[in-house]
Amino acid sequence: MIEDEEHNWFNRWEEELPGPEELMPLSQSLITPDLALAFDIQYPNPSAAAGVHTQGTAASHHPAQPLLGAVDFDSPDHSSPVGDEPARTLKRPRLVWTPQLHKRFVDAVAHLGIKNAVPKTIMQLMSVDGLTRENVASHLQKYRLYLKRMQGLSSSTASVAGPPCPMSAADAATEQLFATTPIHNPFLARGASGPGQETFMQFMAPPLLQHHQHMAAAAAAAQQQFYRQRPMGHFGSPMATGGGMIYDNGFQTRMGSSGLVMGHPSPSAAPPNSYGEEIDSGSGGRRILTLFPTSSED
DNA sequence: GCAATAATAT
DNA sequence: AATATTATTG
Numbered sequence: 001m002i003e004d005e006e007h008n009w010f011n012r013w014e015e016e017l018p019g020p021e022e023l024m025p026l027s028q029s030l031i032t033p034d035l036a037l038a039f040d041i042q043y044p045n046p047s048a049a050a051g052v053h054t055q056g057t058a059a060s061h062h063p064a065q066p067l068l069g070a071v072d073f074d075s076p077d078h079s080s081p082v083g084d085e086p087a088r089t090l091k092r093p094r095l096v097w098t099p100q101l102h103k104r105f106v107d108a109v110a111h112l113g114i115k116n117a118v119p120k121t122i123m124q125l126m127s128v129d130g131l132t133r134e135n136v137a138s139h140l141q142k143y144r145l146y147l148k149r150m151q152g153l154s155s156s157t158a159s160v161a162g163p164p165c166p167m168s169a170a171d172a173a174t175e176q177l178f179a180t181t182p183i184h185n186p187f188l189a190r191g192a193s194g195p196g197q198e199t200f201m202q203f204m205a206p207p208l209l210q211h212h213q214h215m216a217a218a219a220a221a222a223q224q225q226f227y228r229q230r231p232m233g234h235f236g237s238p239m240a241t242g243g244g245m246i247y248d249n250g251f252q253t254r255m256g257s258s259g260l261v262m263g264h265p266s267p268s269a270a271p272p273n274s275y276g277e278e279i280d281s282g283s284g285g286r287r288i289l290t291l292f293p294t295s296s297e298d
Numbered sequence: 299g300c301a302a303t304a305a306t307a308t
Numbered sequence: 309a310a311t312a313t314t315a316t317t318g
Contacts, residue, residue, distance in 0.1 A: 094311060118302060137302070138311055144303095177310095 093262035095135045102177050104128065105139060130262075146178045 108125040119137035
C-alpha cells in the first residue's frame with residue numbers, strides 16, 4: 001500500500017521534472033564528492049561542490065542519500081533506470097502547510113473529535129495524496145501547542161485589562177495559519193455529546209467501536225460522509241529541496257491543479273508569478289504564498 | 299512492531 | 309518559525 005503510494009508519488013513527480021534543457025547549467029557543481037564517488041564521476045573541485053549543497057549541514061554525509069535538492073541528478077543518464085525505487089532513498093520535499101491544507105487538517109480534527117484525532121486517522125480523513133502520517137503528526141504537534149497557548153491566553157488575559165494583546169511574534173505568525181481558520185474547538189468537538197454530532201459514530205454499531213483498529217474502518221466511514229468526494233489531489237511538482245533549490249518557471253504552470261505544496265518555503269525565492277492571496281490581518285493585508293487555485297473550499 | 303507523542307534537529 | 313527526524317512510550 002504505502003509502497004504503491006510512494007512509488008506513484010515519485011513517478012508522477014519524476015514525470016513533472018524539468019528536462020535537462022530547462023535547467024540551469026550548474027548541474028556539475030551540484031555533484032557532491034559523495035556522489036561523484038558513488039557514481040564514479042570525476043568532479044573538479046570538492047570544495048566547490050560542497051559549497052553548493054550548502055547549509056545542508058555538511059554533516060549530511062549520508063552515504064547513499066544525496067541531497068534531494070539536486071533533483072537534476074539524473075540529468076545525464078535519464079535512460080537508465082537509476083532510480084529503481086528512489087522513493088525509498090530520496091528525501092521527500094518539505095511540506096508547506098498552506099491555509100487550504102491546514103483547513104482540511106482542522107476540519108478533519110474537528111470532525112474526528114479529540115479522541116480520534118490522531119495522526120493516522122487525520123491523515124486518512126484528509127485524504128490528501130502524498131501526505132504522510134509524519135507530516136500530520138508534526139503539524140498536529142504544533143497545532144496542539146497552539147491550542148494550549150490559546151486557552152492559556154484567553155483565560156489569563158480575559159480577567160484584568162492589562163496589555164490588550166500580549167501576543168508573541170510567534171503567535172502572530174502562527175495565527176496567519178491557525179487563527180484565521182475557524183477553530184471548531186476540538187475539545188468541545190464531536191466525540192462526546194452535542195448538537196452538531198454528525199460523526200460516523202452514530203452510524204456504527206456500538207460493538208464495532210470497542211477499541212480496535214476498527215477506528216480505521218470508522219475513519220473510512222467518516223470519510224464517506226465527510227470528505228466524501230473531494231480528495232485533494234497529489235501535490236504539485238515539488239521541484240527541489242535541500243540547501244539549494246532551483247526553480248525554473250515551469251513551476252507555477254504545473255502548480256495549477258494540485259493542492260499540496262511542497263518545496264521551497266521561502267517566498268523570496270519563489271517564482272515571480274506564483275499565486276498570492278490577500279489575508280486581512282486588520283490594518284495591513286498580508287501577502288502570502290498560496291499557490292492554490294483557491295477553488296472548492298475555504 | 300506499530301503508532302502516538304515528546305523531544306530534538308535542521 | 310516551520311517541518312522533519314529521532315526517541316520514547318503505550
